[in-house]
Amino acid sequence: MIELSEAPGTLDVYLGAVRSALPVVGASGTSVPDTTFALKGLKVDPDNLAAYCKATGLRFGDSLPLTYPFTLVFPVVMKLMVSQGFPFPAIGSVHAENVIEQTRPISVSEPLDLTVHAENLREHRKGLLVDLVSEVRVGRELVWRQVSSFLKQQRTSLSDQPGPEPKPEEVPPPALRVARVDQATISRYAAVSGDRNPIHVSSLGAKAFGFPKTIAHGMWSAAAILSTVEGRIPDAVTYSVRFGKPILLPATLNMYADRTPEGWDLAIRHPKKGYPHLTATLR
Numbered sequence: 001m002i003e004l005s006e007a008p009g010t011l012d013v014y015l016g017a018v019r020s021a022l023p024v025v026g027a028s029g030t031s032v033p034d035t036t037f038a039l040k041g042l043k044v045d046p047d048n049l050a051a052y053c054k055a056t057g058l059r060f061g062d063s064l065p066l067t068y069p070f071t072l073v074f075p076v077v078m079k080l081m082v083s084q085g086f087p088f089p090a091i092g093s094v095h096a097e098n099v100i101e102q103t104r105p106i107s108v109s110e111p112l113d114l115t116v117h118a119e120n121l122r123e124h125r126k127g128l129l130v131d132l133v134s135e136v137r138v139g140r141e142l143v144w145r146q147v148s149s150f151l152k153q154q155r156t157s158l159s160d161q162p163g164p165e166p167k168p169e170e171v172p173p174p175a176l177r178v179a180r181v182d183q184a185t186i187s188r189y190a191a192v193s194g195d196r197n198p199i200h201v202s203s204l205g206a207k208a209f210g211f212p213k214t215i216a217h218g219m220w221s222a223a224a225i226l227s228t229v230e231g232r233i234p235d236a237v238t239y240s241v242r243f244g245k246p247i248l249l250p251a252t253l254n255m256y257a258d259r260t261p262e263g264w265d266l267a268i269r270h271p272k273k274g275y276p277h278l279t280a281t282l283r
Contacts, residue, residue, distance in 0.1 A: 033085035088152035175254035
């Protein structure tokens with residue numbers, strides 16, 4: 001375990017990410033490093049939290065929104081992804097899925113201990129998947145755990161397997177809420193979250209990675225959809241998210257929240273074609 005004295009600077013991390021993406025030094029491996037990074041005694045910046053809530057549409061209060069600790073662990077996640085031995089470059093990888101488990105609400109005033117490690121490198125039909133596991137503790141109590149699955153698109157032994165049958169486009173049902181997101185909102189989110197990946201903040205950067213326009217962060221959408229059920233999320237909860245087609249900016253979004261016996265089914269869909277940008281469950 002490597003203990004960090006402070007949160008990694010996002011500028012230094014992204015410089016490392018750019019270096020790791022260069023062909024000469026780019027990472028390419030078949031295993032993940034066994035390193036665990038730890039950061040102890042982290043305190044939440046109320047101003048940053050308030051700006052996060054404004055960018056995502058969530059309420060600012062005494063407890064952290066369910067998705068906010070992602071912004072606390074993100075610099076450490078990136079430091080691990082640009083470290084020696086990580087199997088692929090951080091820049092250009094795709095956030096495919098995310099699972100958050102919270103055991104109880106986290107107070108803004110509580111000092112937090114973070115750890116991050118990588119595991120479960122595996123082949124996927126579209127490339128290589130790896131899990132970044134982040135844990136947040138208050139003292140010895142585990143209060144928040146996240147598994148973020150990142151995909152590096154490349155050929156693997158599974159590449160020739162047929163994918164699921166594409167569903168025909170259909171007119172979506174009436175939305176619970178219609179939202180609008182533009183570059184200004186996503187730039188604010190990038191600033192407060194520390195996630196300044198070029199695909200989110202630079203049209204040239206987005207095009208360099210195959211996107212016609214800048215795209216919204218997956219974790220922005222994962223936070224924004226929670227505003228539809230705010231105040232009705234259990235204290236102890238598992239939030240499972242699968243990211244679909246990227247949100248090209250600017251965009252109008254249909255938001256859905258359906259109550260089930262187990263909790264909530266959530267979705268963000270294209271308002272005309274109906275395909276999902278995000279599907280999620282709260283349990």
